[in-house]
Amino acid sequence: MKVLWAPWRIEYILGHKEKGCIFCDKPKEDKDRDNLILYRGKLSFIIMNKYPYSSGHLMVVPYRHVHSLEELKVEELTECMVLTVKCLKCLKKVLHPDGFNIGLNIGVVASASIDEHLHWHIVPRWAGDVGFMTILEDVRVVPEHILVTYDKLYPCFKGEG
Numbered sequence: 001m002k003v004l005w006a007p008w009r010i011e012y013i014l015g016h017k018e019k020g021c022i023f024c025d026k027p028k029e030d031k032d033r034d035n036l037i038l039y040r041g042k043l044s045f046i047i048m049n050k051y052p053y054s055s056g057h058l059m060v061v062p063y064r065h066v067h068s069l070e071e072l073k074v075e076e077l078t079e080c081m082v083l084t085v086k087c088l089k090c091l092k093k094v095l096h097p098d099g100f101n102i103g104l105n106i107g108v109v110a111s112a113s114i115d116e117h118l119h120w121h122i123v124p125r126w127a128g129d130v131g132f133m134t135i136l137e138d139v140r141v142v143p144e145h146i147l148v149t150y151d152k153l154y155p156c157f158k159g160e161g
Contacts, residue, residue, distance in 0.1 A: 027040065
């Protein structure tokens with residue numbers, strides 16, 4: 001029998017499922033570290049993915065609740081792209097990835113788990129980060145606690161790093 005020990009997942013499995021939209025609700029709170037918000041722009045913000053594909057998996061999210069690119073105003077699109085570049089710069093400086101996957105999942109059939117609020121994914125990648133666990137067992141290994149990664153990245157987003 002194969003056993004994969006991932007005790008942090010039980011919080012998600014058994015935990016309280018929040019009602020409403022996390023991308024609308026979390027920025028209204030004054031708990032950026034708890035909510036994994038790294039940066040707040042005028043029209044959009046940067047938040048860490050709580051269930052990342054890799055360490056440093058970030059998301060750029062417009063504050064306005066829209067589900068398609070066509071609904072965004074030019075100013076919102078511009079700021080989202082500027083913040084995406086900011087993500088790349090900080091991730092390169094702090095985590096030194098070998099590459100990135102950047103994209104949008106639009107629609108449930110396109111794997112959008114939060115379909116109702118558009119957001120960009122910025123996923124840092126390293127040579128060899130897809131090892132036997134992913135290939136053979138369809139499991140990802142994230143080697144660092146998310147708040148440790150947050151604390152590493154936060155100074156860069158605040159211009160201190």
